[in-house]
Amino acid sequence: MTQTAAIAEPRTTDAKPIVRVENVTKVYQMGAVLVEALRGVTLHFHPGEYSTIMGPSGCGKSTLLNVLGCLDRPTSGRYFLGEDDVSTLDDDELSSIRGARIGFIFQSYNLIQQLSVLENIEVPLYYQGAPAWKSREIALELAERVGLVERVGHKPFELSGGQQQRVAIARALANDPLILLADEPTGNLDSKSGEEILELFGALHRQGKTLIMVTHSDEVSERAQRVIRLRDGQVEVDERK
């Protein structure tokens, strides 16, 4: 399978972007009105890059992230993730790609309530068909990495927001994805927990992960290497530090 080959590829080759969005548009139809959420966005992301996407509310940040995460198909334009043109894939293939190459982190954590911390981390592994013992091993290791080993048996509602978000990060890392996508991951957290989460992202970046994060806060974006500003569905500013 080409998927595994892509995952195994080294991520430090700066020459080759890992994500290529070419002139992508996204149009929503609301009754008779067409809403152009993305209007020709072209962006390349390189392995190991830590980027933030900023912009006023309604400018299309979440829409862009959904396209990047293969949750949504662009109306036009092309999207290459790794080697593959994702814009042509069918629903099942998109699911596989999401499971194998993408790690999602949401503003509202989105843990599955009836599952324990450990089981939540195992969910992406389950859908990738990893054997039970191996998922358990990986999940434990990740729980350790986000500092929640003593909490692995707890249910999400027994954890604080910051802890839940750390579980969500561990879950996003479970399949060792190509890119981590986070939509306002600190939006629901107080500054202290938010700080902890951002430190975790910093650590992940230092380990070579590719991060794309939507945020409203300049403090947050200051930590990133690259800030992309959207306005009305278009890239207004794209600056690297």
Add this chain to the structure above:
Amino acid sequence: MSRLAQLRETFSPSRMHRALMMGVKSLWMHRLRSLLTVLGIVFGVCSVIAMLAIGEGASYEAREQIRRLGSNNVIIRSVKPPEEQGASQSRSVAVEYGITYKDIDRIAATIPGIDLIVPSRLIRRNVWVGGNSVDCDIRGTLPSYLQVTTNRVGRGRFFTQTELDDKKNVCVIEESMANRLFPIDDPLGKTVRVDQDYFEVIGVMSREDAASGMPEGSLSPGASEGAPTTMYIPLTAARSRFGEILMKRSTGSFSVERVELHEAIVRITDQDSVIEANLVINEILQANHKNVDYETLVPLALLRQAEETKRIFNIVLGSVAAISLLVGGIGIMNIMLATVTERTREIGVRRALGAKRRDIVFQFLIETVLLSGAGGIIGVMMGLAIPLFISHFAQMTTIVRFWSPVLAFGISGLVGVVFGIYPAMRAADMDPVEALRHE
């Protein structure tokens, strides 16, 4: 990936196991709701199994009783005709009714294919041994009686033709009577007293229905007035010792009846002509009797009737089962649709984390099948327990056919699949982005 490989991946044993565990967890989180959801299935399955067991038991008893009467037999009984109002014949004149020796001869002469005719007289008396007595039906009959009954002589022997011809005072008593009258001794060779006459006990009868602990039904010959036990003596002896005049004293009035025979069992060689033979017998009796002072009973016809009744019962029961399972299934579907809506977010998350459509279908289908299957199991257990209680406390025979719980369980699982598929499809067809935005 080929279709087969996809299916193999979705249904691999370890994934099945984990999917099941996941389903159990989701259901367990809302245990009260899950329980309430499956109540329809539980009661449906339970009542069907219990009713089937009761129905089977009842029909088994009916068929057993009929079988004991013999499917090749036509039973003729004497019936006291209703007393004519006003006519009020003088009390001293004996009421004469019932079948006669002449009738028997006529029937034997007219109908070909008769194998046996066994006439009986029935006299109800107390039978004494010393100071002990037993209320008893005394049946005066022929040695061939043994051939038309399912009762067997357990110890000793039945009386012979010679003893019949000699009007010998010999008797065969039933096990229960033997135990009452001869608690210690062996009854064989002892004598019992009826009025002024003494009878030698030559055999002890083991009654099939008595042995199986079932109460004698009204279908059993001669037992309609319910003497607890029967003693068998030669017909000739019955006639000469007790005569044909029967005196009855009842609250102030005094009636005298004259009856030659109380019962005759006619055995037909060919089972196919039993019904026809019954018609001819009725014609013969009708031609020779002024009143309808007899009745005929055809066990075979009763058997057919019992089978027909059972068939109708089964159809009714089947419909009730179908309706209750339908209602139960709709109940499950209703809750599952609500569950799917409630868990929209979870569905979105799972899709984002790599779940394919069929994974979602599978997940919700498993939950529905688990629900209905668990409902089926609870229902089966209750349905098996109820007949036990009924047979224990109501002394009724109940029979659980092994296929009935298996079938009930299978069908409840099927209900889960049928009524689970739609909510599961709804869940899988959600757009991941929309689902994630759902509040």
